[in-house]
């Protein structure tokens with residue numbers, strides 16, 4: 437049985453004051469939620485503050501939105517896995533489509549980042565997803581399976597809890613359009629089969645697969661009812677305590 441995971445990706449949003457209020461309100465709203473995991477992934481400058489507010493709630497994970505693969509040194513502007521651990525992170529998003537499209541992220545860089553994150557005990561949330569053109573050309577399965585294989589090659593896993601995959605069709609991100617739950621489930625079934633092929637059936641049955649792309653309180657239940665969807669990676673609707681708590685409590 438996989439524990440649902442609802443993850444907030446704040447992207448490049450929030451000042452300190454608003455962030456603290458949001459997390460305080462959110463924690464009040466979800467104080468009784470024990471049967472699912474929640475991840476909050478703020479921008480780097482808010483990680484320490486958000487960590488202080490989360491405190492020792494073990495089912496609430498602090499996550500970063502990116503990481504560099506070296507531990508330290510002359511890499512101006514980058515942040516390393518030991519640094520993320522130092523401020524309380526337990527998860528890190530890797531390979532978000534915005535980073536692939538705007539900041540040169542590739543399957544190869546994702547692969548290095550995943551290796552570095554895991555070496556330091558961080559759980560990577562690897563993002564995969566196809567563009568509208570690829571979707572319309574019927575290439576979704578091929579694209580996402582290749583992204584998965586490229587980013588996870590060379591890894592070995594003791595447990596499927598050591599990583600998370602987020603399937604985010606690029607055309608559904610921030611657009612208000614979503615994939616249908618059935619269609620998303622089909623693609624995510626292909627991802628699970630690919631993981632089984634790479635790492636074995638036990639790992640594939642343990643790993644959590646998140647859907648992302650215009651997830652809202654009104655549509656989360658439909659996704660969570662699907663067999664291969666174990667949670668969501670939420671952008672816009674995670675920036676308000678009422679909407680994200682409603683998603684967590686779907």
Ligand code: 13P
Nearest residue numbers: 445609610649650671672
């Ligand atoms: P939206 O929920 O705003 O569509 O963003 C999805 C996303 O990119 C989460 O990583």
